[in-house]
Amino acid sequence: xxxxxxxxxxxxxxxxxxxxxxxxxxxxxxxxxxxxxxxxxxxxxxxxxxxxxxxxxxxxxxxxxxxxxxxxxxxxxxxxxxxxxxxxxxxxxxxxxxxxxxxxxxxxxxxxxxxxxxxxxxxxxxxxxxxxxxxxxxxxxxxxxxxxxxxxxxxxxxxxxxxxxxxxxxxxxxxxxxxxxxxxxxxxxxxxxxxxxxxxxxxxxxxx
Numbered sequence: 001x002x003x004x005x006x007x008x009x010x011x012x013x014x015x016x017x018x019x020x021x022x023x024x025x026x027x028x029x030x031x032x033x034x035x036x037x038x039x040x041x042x043x044x045x046x047x048x049x050x051x052x053x054x055x056x057x058x059x060x061x062x063x064x065x066x067x068x069x070x071x072x073x074x075x076x077x078x079x080x081x082x083x084x085x086x087x088x089x090x091x092x093x094x095x096x097x098x099x100x101x102x103x104x105x106x107x108x109x110x111x112x113x114x115x116x117x118x119x120x121x122x123x124x125x126x127x128x129x130x131x132x133x134x135x136x137x138x139x140x141x142x143x144x145x146x147x148x149x150x151x152x153x154x155x156x157x158x159x160x161x162x163x164x165x166x167x168x169x170x171x172x173x174x175x176x177x178x179x180x181x182x183x184x185x186x187x188x189x190x191x192x193x194x195x196x197x198x199x200x201x202x203x204x205x206x207x208x
Contacts, residue, residue, distance in 0.1 A: 039077050
């Protein structure tokens, strides 16, 4: 597939695509992204207002009772592990970074509960740093359908995409492909008849 043409068609189809997780600062985005693992953004957005109302900053979050956190975030799934990560991450922000969210990949990866996907979301969405390509379930699925990669491991998919795409497009590509996955190229019954990428998509019309 012609990558430049792909990028242009995505831009035209989803010109306003951005991160769907509601947030007011990098701390809220970091928490929301951790909660979004194995959970929809819509569900996270229902949970975070109450969470941030109780624990609005790293200092407050680090002192939260585990049971209180678990109760608030339970509907996002894997709530025990997420609560542990969130408290540990907030504590490290307070003790190591003065309560501020760091802005480098290396520092973010030191935080409990933060892997490359989460770090890429925060760096790209808030800090506007193209550190990599966010590979969530939509990017994973559509990249394989478009045969931009044959890999199944997110890290290897990210590596392939970084090799194909201009660095200046890494952030927007992820946002737009995620929107495309929600609106058109869904996991089941993709709307190939409505897809602006279908003309050159190897999988068009082949997925029931």
